[in-house]
Amino acid sequence: MALREPAVQRLEGALTDPGFSWTLCMVGEDQSQKFSQLTGELRAPFSRTGDGKRISSGFSYWGVESTVAWVHACSDLFYPVMRESIESFTRRWQRIGTALEGRRYHYVSLGTGTGHKDHAVLERLRRGHPELRYIPVDVSPEMLRLGQREALRNLDIPAGSVVPVQLDFSSARNVLGLRRLVERLVGEEPVVYSLLGNTLANFEDDTALLALLIGQLLRPQDRFMLEVASTEQLDEAGARAAAREYRASPRFGEFVTSAVMQYTDLRIDMDSVSFGAVVEEDRSLLVKVVYRNRTGGQLRLTLPDRSSIEFPDEDTIRLLITRKYSPAGLEKMLADAGAVEVGRTRSGFNAAIGEPGFGMDLVLLQAGPPPAPNGSHRPPAPNPFG
Ligand SMILES: C[S@@+](CC[C@H](N)C(=O)[O-])C[C@H]1O[C@@H](n2cnc3c(N)ncnc32)[C@H](O)[C@@H]1O
Structure with missing residues (x-):
């Protein structure tokens, strides 16, 4: 029998076979570099x-040891930042997600982690949207596989609608490639991007990374969901x-x-x-x-x-x-990155008496006018060991 249809179309059949638990992954860059x-x-x-x-x-997070260690850390009772961020996410997302009602969005998750939050997001976005595409993006292939499995658990999303991408999204070149891929997959239809779990705070120049992602990925019809740790005490x-x-x-x-x-x-x-x-x-x-x-x-x-x-x-x-960002620090970072807020939830974690109020901000953004050149310039961060 001649194999007329492209191999990728046949792959979908293989991936949906109940006895076949492999996952597909697109690799967006040269790992030796x-x-x-x-x-x-x-x-x-x-x-x-x-x-x-x-x-x-x-x-x-890159290798298998780090992925396993991250999964363990996320459930550690003594590491409240991630555990509470995951546990309270569904409630916060329910609130902020109302701002997305009335349109059907595809979903690109930047840094999937354990996949629990993506599950909550997909659970809502897929309602009334059988064509939904899910594009989890992560630098770690192990995290992608693990996160994707959790994200899709008990959701009726066909394997052919899921396109995992292994990629470092802090590189401008990679971000441009990702935009091209997303446009190929969804055309002009709107997309929700997410960067959750205070991932942005791990980057030295957090503002520049946010400006890159907002500036290069977001079209007027798209939205960006950002979650950061916050503090009332500076x-x-x-x-x-x-x-x-x-x-x-x-x-x-x-x-x-x-x-x-x-x-x-x-x-x-x-x-x-x-x-x-x-x-x-x-x-x-x-x-x-x-x-x-x-x-x-x-x-x-x-x-x-x-x-x-x-x-x-x-x-x-x-x-x-x-x-952990102050309210003013977060406002300024969003403005410097060219992002406009369209919704927000703030949640505080129970602070003991005398302890500072720490919490999480979940912010829904759209692209604003491009920031002024050097608008995000700031002096190097101070050093606790300096
Ligand atoms: C702090 S975890 C957050 C996970 C998840 N979003 C959550 O909130 O539970 C950061 C995630 O982003 C991924 N990540 C970190 N830096 C990255 C980069 N430069 N490019 C792609 N993925 C990255 C990590 O592998 C990890 O899955």
């Missing part, structure tokens, strides 16, 4: 303050409480060290992981996590390409940054 970026960042010079060697945002005590919140979770500690464990032969000592936080101007509490060589001697680390580097006493590897 990412590999050299990772090793390059670990070769940076000595810094006592976490400003040299680093694991940058996407690499914290002072030293708030910063200390924010650092404490992350330090308190052993599972978060495992996650945050998982990339170094995976990509170097460093023997991890959890006492060498430091959590520091500072007030970042009037915009956020900035938390920085570093690994410091406290052995009193020089170590040599082997990198994934088998080269080795010196890791002298007191040198650091920056493992992660994150933030």
